[in-house]
Amino acid sequence: MTNRKQRRRELNEAVRNARRQDRPAADSSSTVASLFACGMQFAQAGRISDATGIFRRILEIAPGHVGSLFQMGVFAHRAGDNATAEPFFLRAVATDPKSVAAHFNLGRSQLSLRKYEEALGSFCRVLDLDPALAEASVCLALALQGMDRNDEAASALRQAIAVRPGYAEAHMNLGNLLKEQGKLSDAERHARRAIALAPGLATAHRNLAVILQDQGLADGAIKSFEAASRLAPNWPDPHSGLLFCLNYDARRTAEAIAAEHLRRGKLWTGTPRAPDNFADHDRAPDRRLRIGYVSGDFHRHPVGIFMSRILESHDPAQVESFAYSTGLARIPSRNSCGGPRNIGAQSATCRTAKSRPRSETTALIFWSICRVTSPRTGSQCSAGASRPYRSLIWAMFPPRDSRPWIMS
DSSP: OHHHHHHHHHHHHHHHHHHHTOOSTTOOHHHHHHHHHHHHHHHHTTOHHHHHHHHHHHHHHOTTOHHHHHHHHHHHHHTTOHHHHHHHHHHHHHHOTTOHHHHHHHHHHHHHTTOHHHHHHHHHHHHHHOTTOHHHHHHHHHHHHHTTOHHHHHHHHHHHHHHOTTOHHHHHHHHHHHHHTTOHHHHHHHHHHHHHHOTTOHHHHHHHHHHHHHTTOHHHHHHHHHHHHHHOTTOHHHHHHHHHHGGGOTTSOHHHHHHHHHHHHHHHHOSOOOOTTGGGSOOOTTSOEEEEEEESOSSSSHHHHHHHHHHHHSOTTTEEEEEEESSOSSOOSSOTTSOSOOGGGSSSEEEEGGGSOHHHHOOEEEEBOBOOBOTTTSSBOBSSSSSBOOBOOEEEEOOSSSOOOOBO
16 A cells, blocks of 8 residues: 555656646646656556556647557557557557557557458558568568468568568468468478577477478477477477377377376376365265366367267266367267267267356366277277377366376
């Protein structure tokens, strides 16, 4: 409370000092200039709330003040509130149509809001004003990709590289785009160039891993996933990608893959334990066991196909199954990809994870290494030429004890 009062006193004193310079009441230019300088000092010191207060006061005096409009937009954009940021930037560019920074940040906000056509116009305007701004070409490519104009997006990225050959992000994004177009050799070349330019860029290592994996180069993909996870240990994507890619390493046993799943899982979840409300559970030995499976891949994905076989194996008299989707709003009852029946057609109750209260879904997490038999051919589904596919499955359930379960 004391610090808040001190900040308020400093803000009011800064405002009073600025207003003392405002001799003619009709002329507010000196007041605005003093206030803006004070607001920028607060902003540079990281005191965003104080700076916001000053910029709002400026806009009360001069509603078209470009600097204040721009800063208010920047603050909102950094806070992730792009719906608030966009109107500030629109007012800024209306007042100063030649402001490259205002047009650029307007485009970024529109891009975040997925207003791809509006963002395209903003970035085109930026490039009209400053054709050498490579960042604008990269953002222009993102807007074009959002509109499925991928060939034009690739041209925009090549333009960014032509302007700035050492721009790692441009090489990285072009590599991703080429991968989506199936041009894996060119994609790999640009991904490696991005890493050479920015060795500490975790996203570039992760993207190279995916490209190598798509080419069947498991060893290189695993090394790249490991590099990305070291550079960004709190980013789950490279950890997940690495665990998936281990299935393609013929030298690793099922036990070694399971151990790696558990090791990396503990980095995120800690040691599994019984939920806090465990004492409230019915411990009657003859009651049905309730099992909840959680995934964003229950439909149109191998996990959904494999899970259907697991659910079929549960005896409804002994097991009550739940499937919680973290992705789709609903789980379709038919697999349109032509595989076996989807989870929605099984005996599980299907819900979205967001629809369940946290207290009801608190439970242990276990990893399941499954060898699955194809319902069509009777043969084992294979990830490689001679080995069974192993699928990572996350599941939640109210257990009878606190030990993690591993199914094989």
